[in-house]
Amino acid sequence: MATSTMTSQPVPDPLSAPNSNNTSLNLPHSNSMPTSTSTSTPPNKTLSVLEEVEAAQDRLRSRLAGALTSPPPNIPHDALPSVPLIDIGPSFDGTLESRKKVASQIRDACLTTGFFQISNHGVTPGAMASVLKQAERFFHDLAEPKRQALHIKHSTLFRGYEPHDSTYVNPDDQNNSNDNNNNNSNSSSDNSSSSSNTYDTAEQQQQQQETKEGFNWGYEEALDPTGGDGRYVELDGSKPDPARGHGNVWPAEEDLPGFKAAIAEYYGQVLQLARHLFRLFALSLGLEERYFDELMTHPGGIARLLYYAGQPVIEDEKTDRGMNDATTTTNTTTVTAKKEEQEHTTKLGLGAHTDYECFTLLLSSANPGLEILFPPSPGTAGNPIWRPCPVRPGTLTVNVADFLMRWTNGLYKSTIHRVVSKPGAGERYSVPFFFSINYDGEVAPLPEWCVGESHFRPLKAGEYVLERLRATQILEDQEKEEQNRTK
Numbered sequence: 001m002a003t004s005t006m007t008s009q010p011v012p013d014p015l016s017a018p019n020s021n022n023t024s025l026n027l028p029h030s031n032s033m034p035t036s037t038s039t040s041t042p043p044n045k046t047l048s049v050l051e052e053v054e055a056a057q058d059r060l061r062s063r064l065a066g067a068l069t070s071p072p073p074n075i076p077h078d079a080l081p082s083v084p085l086i087d088i089g090p091s092f093d094g095t096l097e098s099r100k101k102v103a104s105q106i107r108d109a110c111l112t113t114g115f116f117q118i119s120n121h122g123v124t125p126g127a128m129a130s131v132l133k134q135a136e137r138f139f140h141d142l143a144e145p146k147r148q149a150l151h152i153k154h155s156t157l158f159r160g161y162e163p164h165d166s167t168y169v170n171p172d173d174q175n176n177s178n179d180n181n182n183n184n185s186n187s188s189s190d191n192s193s194s195s196s197n198t199y200d201t202a203e204q205q206q207q208q209q210e211t212k213e214g215f216n217w218g219y220e221e222a223l224d225p226t227g228g229d230g231r232y233v234e235l236d237g238s239k240p241d242p243a244r245g246h247g248n249v250w251p252a253e254e255d256l257p258g259f260k261a262a263i264a265e266y267y268g269q270v271l272q273l274a275r276h277l278f279r280l281f282a283l284s285l286g287l288e289e290r291y292f293d294e295l296m297t298h299p300g301g302i303a304r305l306l307y308y309a310g311q312p313v314i315e316d317e318k319t320d321r322g323m324n325d326a327t328t329t330t331n332t333t334t335v336t337a338k339k340e341e342q343e344h345t346t347k348l349g350l351g352a353h354t355d356y357e358c359f360t361l362l363l364s365s366a367n368p369g370l371e372i373l374f375p376p377s378p379g380t381a382g383n384p385i386w387r388p389c390p391v392r393p394g395t396l397t398v399n400v401a402d403f404l405m406r407w408t409n410g411l412y413k414s415t416i417h418r419v420v421s422k423p424g425a426g427e428r429y430s431v432p433f434f435f436s437i438n439y440d441g442e443v444a445p446l447p448e449w450c451v452g453e454s455h456f457r458p459l460k461a462g463e464y465v466l467e468r469l470r471a472t473q474i475l476e477d478q479e480k481e482e483q484n485r486t487k
């Protein structure tokens with residue numbers, strides 16, 4: 001789930017230690033498996049979860065520094081980083097060899113982009129179409145008071161309806177984009193999104209709110225096609241208890257007939273896919289295929305429906321885009337003014353963040369908006385760069401999240417991403433599913449030959465995710481206070 005930025009003193013970041021960046025690991029290439037590794041860096045296992053959370057926020061901030069929002073001039077498109085497409089169909093054919101081949105492609109993606117898309121994944125087109133339809137119904141057809149009755153504030157576990165005014169854009173992303181656009185004001189007409197607003201007044205500050213609206217739910221044995229093992233616990237290790245604000249909340253059946261059934265169908269399929277993928281992840285790390293199995297018998301799996309409102313078209317935009325391409329006949333002043341207007345009208349749907357759990361499986365509607373912050377590469381003159389995530393109908397997008405990055409000692413990359421809505425963008429719906437191992441699973445370090453000597457102390461998955469979610473809430477409260485002060 002999305003993070004915001006905490007204001008805190010930097011704390012030592014275990015993931016910035018030399019071997020976490022994959023440089024000293026002598027990593028294998030496709031079709032080969034990990035070799036042994038050693039590190040001269042003493043492991044830093046002393047950080048509390050809270051300190052780790054702060055380190056993660058600092059890391060986010062420093063990774064945003066200097067990010068480009070459009071490619072440097074004269075860079076061919078194929079020199080820019082992109083999201084690989086992996087056909088995982090062969091991983092279902094019953095042979096270990098086929099699964100290993102797919103696993104090795106997953107490994108390559110996790111070591112580099114941290115993002116990949118999968119085709120032939122087995123989630124049915126009907127279930128995907130239907131869950132996206134439910135998103136549309138929830139945000140458009142369910143009466144506002146009925147949505148408000150499901151407000152996330154009534155839940156101790158972040159379940160229910162999240163209106164657009166309940167979360168805020170990461171301010172580092174804003175500032176960063178601003179600097180960057182100045183640096184690149186003459187660059188190519190590929191007008192990658194920009195969130196280049198700075199807000200000096202309370203009124204402008206209002207615009208920092210993310211445009212997204214959400215509806216969140218989590219794992220229930222009734223949603224698990226295996227029926228679970230009867231030992232599911234919540235993030236804090238307790239048993240689900242509606243009296244304590246635990247558990248899922250749903251619209252009444254008569255208000256949205258079929259809503260819960262469609263969600264359950266999609267959730268069940270995607271949960272089973274996540275278990276399958278996690279076995280492939282085990283293989284990708286050179287571990288025995290069933291290595292993680294006992295940690296996913298009652299897994300944490302928060303999911304949500306997201307809605308990003310469309311943005312109005314700016315008049316004459318089409319004409320100006322044409323002019324932009326035909327540079328010889330361009331009235332530069334008009335085009336620049338229009339470009340700025342577009343940039344200022346681009347809304348951040350969801351600010352720059354990394355996800356918290358092991359990995360995320362994302363389904364989205366056809367309208368683009370997701371952007372990925374690719375790490376520096378030769379094609380980007382050594383700067384990180386925001387690039388749109390391709391829209392490939394029928395695929396699901398997978399990204400490594402922070403818990404898995406931590407577990408793999410920084411080997412697998414949890415990549416920053418955000419959602420933007422440009423002028424003329426239609427509505428976007430998406431359904432992220434955040435896959436975590438059992439929240440009460442004690443996570444011992446992975447073998448040293450696999451990821452090096454761990455920089456992290458063992459902890460429970462729920463403990464980590466809960467602290468990350470709470471940090472977002474703390475920040476939101478702080479920002480609300482700040483807004484009230486400036487009003």
Ligand SMILES: O=C(O)CCC(=O)C(=O)O
Nearest residue numbers: 001002306370419430432
């Ligand atoms: O809506 C999207 O495309 C991305 C959502 C996302 O990144 C998140 O919910 O963490």
Ligand SMILES: [Fe+2]
Nearest residue numbers: 001002354355
């Ligand atoms: Fe995300």
